Amino acid sequence: MQESKIKVQTKVPLRGLSTFKIGGDASHLFMLENKKDLKDAVAYAKENDLPIFVLGGGSNILFADSGISAFVIQVLNKGKEYKKIDDLHVLVTAEAGETWDDFVKWTIENHFFGLENLSSIPGTVGASPVQNIGAYGVEVKDLIESVEVFNIQTSEYKTLTNTECAFGYRNSFFKTEEGKNLIVVSVTFTLSLVPNINISYKDLSNHFKDIVPTPFEVRDAVIEIRKGKFPDLNIHGTAGSFFKNIICNESDIAKLKADYPLMPVYKAGSGFVKISTAFVLDKVCGLKGFRIGNVGLYENQSLVVVNYADATSTDVREFISKIKSIVEQKTGIRIEEEVILA
Ligand SMILES: Cc1cc2nc3c(=O)[nH]c(=O)nc-3n(C[C@H](O)[C@H](O)[C@H](O)COP(=O)(O)OP(=O)(O)OC[C@H]3O[C@@H](n4cnc5c(N)ncnc54)[C@H](O)[C@@H]3O)c2cc1C
Incomplete structure (x- = not known):
């Protein structure tokens, strides 16, 4: 490693930097308090051949259990x-x-x-x-x-x-x-x-x-x-809505709409419509409050996946695959993650 102008930490647990409270270590972490240090930070990553990962508050990320081998720049500059x-x-x-x-x-x-x-x-x-x-x-x-x-x-x-x-x-x-x-x-x-x-x-x-x-x-x-819609982050881990709402062709949901006439459907421009993934999870797939071990869909808002206690990233990923496959089997629709999987 080169002598550095900036203060770089190594082996930093990411679970403390993510609202999901999950993740292994970041190999390198730099806390950017002042934007004038960006050039030095990026130069450090390049000199040490490290990919850069930009982190904010970690509220939209599920980190892997193995962590990430990267130069994490946590953006903290204020003003x-x-x-x-x-x-x-x-x-x-x-x-x-x-x-x-x-x-x-x-x-x-x-x-x-x-x-x-x-x-x-x-x-x-x-x-x-x-x-x-x-x-x-x-x-x-x-x-x-x-x-x-x-x-x-x-x-x-x-x-x-x-x-x-x-x-x-x-x-x-x-x-x-x-x-x-x-x-x-x-x-x-x-x-x-x-x-x-x-x-x-x-x-x-x-x-x-x-x-x-x-x-x-x-x-x-x-x-x-x-x-009422999200768990208290001081108690449980979550990254908010795990899935995006569904945007698809109007014709793709004709049968679903016929079977569930109360399903809200919103225009999403040029023949596309948006439907509530929470409705599909709750009413179509019967998954309200569905839980496997320490991972579950939040009772009050099914889009929200919760780490109830010490769940691993693998637990969450397996849970998500299960949910996605149930939805696809039942509706033919592939739902997409809103949360970044890192
Ligand atoms: C309880 C809860 C409720 C939520 N409710 C909502 C909601 O109502 N609506 C909504 O849209 N989202 C919601 N979210 C998701 C989340 O809050 C947002 O996506 C938020 O903008 C993420 O900010 P962050 O700083 O934590 O980003 P991070 O999770 O740290 O990063 C998210 C992504 O942005 C990138 N990134 C972060 N900072 C920068 C930067 N400075 N430059 C370039 N890339 C960057 C990261 O690399 C990553 O890809 C919720 C999350 C939680 C936990």
């Missing part, structure tokens, strides 16, 4: 700034290592509105464009102006426009082979200086009935509703 652009809009930039929900809270407290429906999602600002995080009728792509990145191959900074990020449902340019060379350094959002309430999502409209809430009330309601 926020804003610039009002007219009477109605403000550009807000947050560094990638900001905790997502602390950032959302700060925007609302400063009367910069738009992110309230995305309250209480674990993880970092830097990961938010990678998955195009979404909840309660809002996706982060609707608010992102641009994303500043560092290219691992060229060691250069660049700013991508919203269009260049090629956002899709839990998808973006950052998940492509080319995009995997990019480390998100900061994200700029266009937020509103006046409330722009969106409570069209059923859980929120039911919560507020005929009342038009303030953004502060929307945030509180989202936090409250989510408490």
Whole structure:
């Protein structure tokens, strides 16, 4: 190993860096507190012939029991700034290592509105464009102006426009082979200086009935509703929704729709429809609360796979294969993971 300008730890247990509380060791870990250290970090990985793995809050990853032999850069750089652009809009930039929900809270407290429906999602600002995080009728792509990145191959900074990020449902340019060379350094959002309430999502409209809430009330309601949908991360391990909702051709689900007329079906553009994977798991496959040993589907939200106590990555992977094969046998549909398997 070369003499290094940065502080690199070796053999670091990943289970402590993942909300699933699962995983072997990272062979190398660097905690990036300041983006100016990125060049040295990437140079270190190259000099020591180590692949780079970018980590945020570890809330969307299932690490292998064998860990990873890589130079893990945990992105922790913090900072926020804003610039009002007219009477109605403000550009807000947050560094990638900001905790997502602390950032959302700060925007609302400063009367910069738009992110309230995305309250209480674990993880970092830097990961938010990678998955195009979404909840309660809002996706982060609707608010992102641009994303500043560092290219691992060229060691250069660049700013991508919203269009260049090629956002899709839990998808973006950052998940492509080319995009995997990019480390998100900061994200700029266009937020509103006046409330722009969106409570069209059923859980929120039911919560507020005929009342038009303030953004502060929307945030509180989202936090409250989510408490019932996810296990307490202080007690159990999870990475949130393990599976994506199903997007397929309308014709592929004709029989399913006929057998389950109450199944909600949403238009997803150009002949495609989106159906709730939770509905399929619960009502079609009868898997509500299904559990094998220490791994199970969360009673209150079947998309959520829970590590109830000391489950291994292998336990979770076997459980997931079982679920996928039951769904495929019953419906002919292959469901896809939302969580990254590392
Ligand atoms: C209880 C719970 C509830 C959840 N609810 C939701 C929800 O409602 N909606 C939703 O969309 N998601 C949800 N998630 C998933 C998760 O919170 C998001 O995907 C979040 O954005 C992950 O952030 P993170 O910092 O933990 O990323 P990580 O898990 O650390 O990384 C996720 C991916 O992003 C990459 N990455 C991370 N940081 C960077 C960076 N700076 N630059 C480049 N790549 C990077 C990683 O390499 C990895 O591929 C939930 C998770 C949990 C545990």
